[in-house]
Amino acid sequence: MILAALCPHTGSPAANDHLKKQIQWLLFFRVLFLSLMLGISVLLQTKAPSIFLPPLHYLAYFIAGLYVFTILSALMVRIIQCYSRFGYMQITLDTLLVTLLVFSTGGSQSVFTVVYFFPIVMGAFMLFRPGSLLFAALSTLLFGSQLVVEYGGYASRFVQTYPSHLSSFQMLLHYFAIYSLTFFLVAILSSMLSTRLQRTEAELFQTASDYDRLSFLYKQIFDDINTGIITVDADSRVTSFNRAAELITGYRPGEILGRNLSQIFSGLEIPLRDDERRQMTALPRRDGETIPVGYSCARLNAPEDTENGYVFTLQDLSQIKKMEAQVQQAEKMATIGEMAAGIAHELRNPLAAISGAVQLLERETRDESINKRLFDIIMRESDRLDATIRDFLVFSKPVNPEKEWFSVLALAREALETLGQNPDWNSALRLDLEIPSDLNGWGDPQLIRQVLLNLVANSANACRTMENGRILLRAEEQSENAIVLEVIDNGIGIPEDLRERIFEPFFTTRETGTGLGLAIVRQIVHSHGGTISLRDAHPQATLFSVSLPLP
Known part of the structure; x- marks a missing residue:
C-alpha cells in the first residue's frame, strides 16, 4: 500500500x-x-x-x-x-x-x-x-x-x-x-x-484485445465444432478446413488448402441457385473408404472489393446409418419376439392336452408294460417343455416393478419354504440365513422373491453331487444407498470360460435346464436399477451378489 x-x-x-x-x-x-x-x-x-x-x-x-x-x-x-x-x-x-x-x-x-x-x-x-x-x-x-x-x-x-x-x-x-x-x-x-x-x-x-478474443473464440469454435466446415473461394479453391472436416475426410489441411474442391471431393457441388436444403452424397476418404455424408452449401457474403466464396458444412452419417440399421433390426427382432411369445403361449394349450391324455393312458397301463416307460418320458419332456415355455413368457414380458418396502428376512424364508415344497428338492442340503431381522429392502417383493428362488435353485443344482452341500443366504445394508443380497454355495463352481455367458438367454450346462433362470434374474435386478455379479467365495464355491438401491 x-x-x-x-x-x-x-x-x-x-x-x-x-x-x-x-x-x-x-x-x-x-x-x-x-x-x-x-x-x-x-x-x-x-x-x-x-x-x-x-x-x-x-x-x-x-x-x-x-x-x-x-x-x-x-x-x-x-x-x-x-x-x-x-x-x-x-x-x-x-x-x-x-x-x-x-x-x-x-x-x-x-x-x-x-x-x-x-x-x-x-x-x-x-x-x-x-x-x-x-x-x-x-x-x-x-x-x-x-x-x-x-x-x-x-x-x-x-x-x-x-x-x-x-x-x-x-x-x-x-x-x-x-x-x-x-x-x-x-x-x-x-x-x-x-x-x-x-x-x-x-x-x-481494447479494440485489439476484443478482436484477439473474438479471433480466438472464432478459431476455437471453428476447430472444436463437431461439424465439418470447408470454405472455398470463387474459383472453388479450398481456403479453410477445420479439424472436424479433417476427421471426416481423413485429409490434413496442408493436403487440401489451395486445391480445387471438385478434384478431391467430386460429390460436393456448389448449387446453381441458393438452396438451403441439406443434401447427401458418398464422400471418398483419404484411406479409400467411401462414407455417406450430409452437406449444405451457402454463399459467403464478403465485403466490397472482395471475391465471394462458399462454405460447406459436412456431417458424417455413418453412425446414423448404423443406428438406423440397428433400429430396424431391433424392430424386426421385437416383432419376431412378439410372434415367438404368441406361439409359445399357443403351445401351452395343446401341450396341456397331451400331458392330460398321457396321464389318463398311464392309469390304464400295467406297471410292467413297456408303455409305462414311454409315458414317463413323455410326461418328463412335457413338463420340461412347459417349464421352458413358462420361463420364456416371463422373460419376454417387460418388467415393471411395483416398489414398496419389504422385510428381507421374511421374504427369504418364504422363498426357501417354497423351494422345500418341491418334490425334487434335496432335503439333505443345508440352508443358512444371515439376515438382520430389522433389514428392509425397497422393490417389488414378488420379483425379488423370484430372484431368490432362481439363485438358490441354481446353487442347489451346483451342490447336488456334494455330500455336505451348504447354501448361505446373506444380506446387509452396504450403505445408505443400497442393500446387498448374497447367495453362497460350496458346489462345483462355474468354470472361468463360462462366467461371461451364464446370464445369456438359453445358455445352460444342464440337460434339463431352460437356460433362462439367470437371464430372468439379471432382467429383474436391472429393472430395479441394481447390479448382479459373480465371484469365487472359496475353492470350488460360487457367490452371487445382488445390489439393490434404496430410495
Missing part, C-alpha cells in the same frame, strides 16, 4: 512497461537532439561566427558528460522498480541541463532557449498534465533565475565574455513574460495531445 502511494505505477505491469519504454525513448532523444543541435551550431559557427558559444573543449566536456549520464541512466532502467519517480528525476535533470546550456550560450539571447520545450513535452507524454505543468513551471523558474543573474551582471563572473543585453528591468519582464507564457502554452497543448493519445491508445488496445 505504501509502495503504491509513493510510486503510482507500481503494481501495474502494463503501465510500468509503457513508462519504461518512454524513458528509453527519452534517453535516446536526449542524446540525439542535443548532439545534433550542438554539432550543427559548432559547424555553422566555424564558418561565420554569429552566436555566442563557449570554448569547444567546454562543449566537448558537456557532450561527454551527457553521454556518460545517459549510459548510466540506461543501465539503471534495468534494475529500478519505480519508473514514475525515475522519470521525474530524468526530466528534472534534463531541465537543469537545458538551463546550463542556455546560460552558457548567451542567456536571454541564446538560440537554445527553445530546447526548454523538450522536457516540457516529454513530461506531458510521460507524466501527462501534472508533469507538463510541473516542468513548465520549473523551466519558467530556472529561466527567470538566469535572467535575474544576467540583469544583475553576475553572469560575467562565470563567463568573462558573457554577452549581456538586459539593460533594463522592463526588458527582463518582457523576456520572462513571453517565454513563460510560451512554456505553459506548450505544456497545455502537449498535455492535451498526450491525454488524447493515451485515450486513443487505450481504445486501440
